[in-house]
Amino acid sequence: MQLLWLRNDLRLDDHRGLRRLAESQGAAAAVFILPSCWLQPDCEGLHRLGVAKARYLQQALADLSRRLAPCPLYVLSGDPAELLLQWYRHSPFSLITHEAQAPEEAAWIEQLRHHGVAMTLFSAQTLFEAEQLQPVLAAFPASFSGFRKQVESRLALSVTPPVAATGLEHLTPALCPLPTGIDWPQYSESEQPHPAQVGGESAATGWLRHYLFERQAIAHYKASRNQLHGHYYASRLSAALAWGCLSARRVWQQIDAYEHQHGADEHSYWLKFELLWREYFHWSLRLHGRRVFAAQGLTGRAPSGRHHPGYWQAWCRAQTGWPMIDAGLRELMTTGFCSNRLRQNLASCFIHELGLDWRLGARFFEQYLVDFDVASNWGNWAYIAGTGHDPRHGRRFNPHRQWRQYDPQLEHLHYWLPELGPVSLAQVESHQQGRELLNYPAPLLPLES
Numbered sequence: 001m002q003l004l005w006l007r008n009d010l011r012l013d014d015h016r017g018l019r020r021l022a023e024s025q026g027a028a029a030a031v032f033i034l035p036s037c038w039l040q041p042d043c044e045g046l047h048r049l050g051v052a053k054a055r056y057l058q059q060a061l062a063d064l065s066r067r068l069a070p071c072p073l074y075v076l077s078g079d080p081a082e083l084l085l086q087w088y089r090h091s092p093f094s095l096i097t098h099e100a101q102a103p104e105e106a107a108w109i110e111q112l113r114h115h116g117v118a119m120t121l122f123s124a125q126t127l128f129e130a131e132q133l134q135p136v137l138a139a140f141p142a143s144f145s146g147f148r149k150q151v152e153s154r155l156a157l158s159v160t161p162p163v164a165a166t167g168l169e170h171l172t173p174a175l176c177p178l179p180t181g182i183d184w185p186q187y188s189e190s191e192q193p194h195p196a197q198v199g200g201e202s203a204a205t206g207w208l209r210h211y212l213f214e215r216q217a218i219a220h221y222k223a224s225r226n227q228l229h230g231h232y233y234a235s236r237l238s239a240a241l242a243w244g245c246l247s248a249r250r251v252w253q254q255i256d257a258y259e260h261q262h263g264a265d266e267h268s269y270w271l272k273f274e275l276l277w278r279e280y281f282h283w284s285l286r287l288h289g290r291r292v293f294a295a296q297g298l299t300g301r302a303p304s305g306r307h308h309p310g311y312w313q314a315w316c317r318a319q320t321g322w323p324m325i326d327a328g329l330r331e332l333m334t335t336g337f338c339s340n341r342l343r344q345n346l347a348s349c350f351i352h353e354l355g356l357d358w359r360l361g362a363r364f365f366e367q368y369l370v371d372f373d374v375a376s377n378w379g380n381w382a383y384i385a386g387t388g389h390d391p392r393h394g395r396r397f398n399p400h401r402q403w404r405q406y407d408p409q410l411e412h413l414h415y416w417l418p419e420l421g422p423v424s425l426a427q428v429e430s431h432q433q434g435r436e437l438l439n440y441p442a443p444l445l446p447l448e449s
């Protein structure tokens, strides 16, 4: 029997593991295991599976289950290695699964190997295979630009065509000996997510086509990507990439196709540039493993973060008294998404204004972000904290300058904090410095202008 263990590869397209399954004979099934620890609150009351993320995941699994039929997809919850071992003892299988990104996944895979489970690993998340990057990995560049310059010239991607459901018809559906069914976090059906936040390969493929070819919003990507508000300022591909509803290789190949039709320019180049940032963080995590999650990160420098319960609670309620930060937190906590520029500012305020431990901020994002990606999230938090790959040892953003530049009409602010009324940027700025009282709580700390 062949068992395909799915994690962040919830698709049929460009799926080397599924292709392998289709080429096999006999009994087969696919399984997704929701680690039960994702459903338990940690000591700060944070859950690894927030509501918006849970909705995306459920939709993605339902879509995949439809597309995989007649091959069954079982959705279980528990400790992945223990559940798979129970299944294995009941009816031995050969396991097909993608390479680990995080140390937690590597430990599960190791445990299974240790108990004799035969395994085929394939690459699902990254643009490159490890073999293609050997010289780069042997002396991993400390900065993104060092990495980018070396890998850009190596990009010869091979994308595997989708496996048609008919390609699985010769297999016998394997029965799962374990109880299925999960107590998912509840979400409201009435909330309409952004089309890119609808889970699953079908929705993601439609969004990619719409973004690139129908709307051609990539044509202004470099100029608009830093905006805070709107439908098309950036690609919104992150959730699909994080859960593997689209492969990074397929996205790259579709940008190539767009360039072939409409011509390459700085905008199409810049979207690829950002995909290389993702690639950089993925390989960094694979190489550096647990060090990425340590307080001192990759630098070994002692971090300055401390715990301040009052600040932390205000943050969790989106009541820091800094309207722009609270608006960003509201968006994140309501929709599971906010722009890259907002994420940078939220992280900068958390670390450099409130002086909180950057790792707590990263865990907070993990709960809420629908596109949570362990490598990109922890890599970006460490970058801003100055414990990661930033040659400038951290980024502290000046919120006033940021908002003057990226939301001068206060569109984002007015959308997310309607109770503020028609305030001007100057009024908000003086409130943030503690000088003028709007109809809004006082800032936790005055912000320097």
Ligand SMILES: Cc1cc2nc3c(=O)[nH]c(=O)nc-3n(C[C@H](O)[C@H](O)[C@H](O)COP(=O)(O)OP(=O)(O)OC[C@H]3O[C@@H](n4cnc5c(N)ncnc54)[C@H](O)[C@@H]3O)c2cc1C
Pocket (backbone or CB within 6 Å): 225, 234, 235, 236, 237, 238, 239, 241, 242, 271, 274, 275, 277, 278, 279, 281, 338, 339, 340, 341, 343, 344, 347, 365, 369, 371, 372, 373, 374, 376, 377, 378, 380, 381
């Ligand atoms: C503190 C912080 C935490 C973050 N956490 C995550 C996370 O958990 N998951 C995640 O996918 N991205 C994360 N990012 C990166 C980035 O903010 C998001 O990828 C981006 O905002 C998603 O929107 P988009 O798809 O429209 O991006 P676009 O601007 O359209 O970019 C296209 C794709 O490139 C990749 N990308 C873009 N910027 C980055 C970046 N800085 N680092 C890594 N990859 C990037 C993403 O896959 C993205 O979908 C984080 C950034 C910060 C500052």
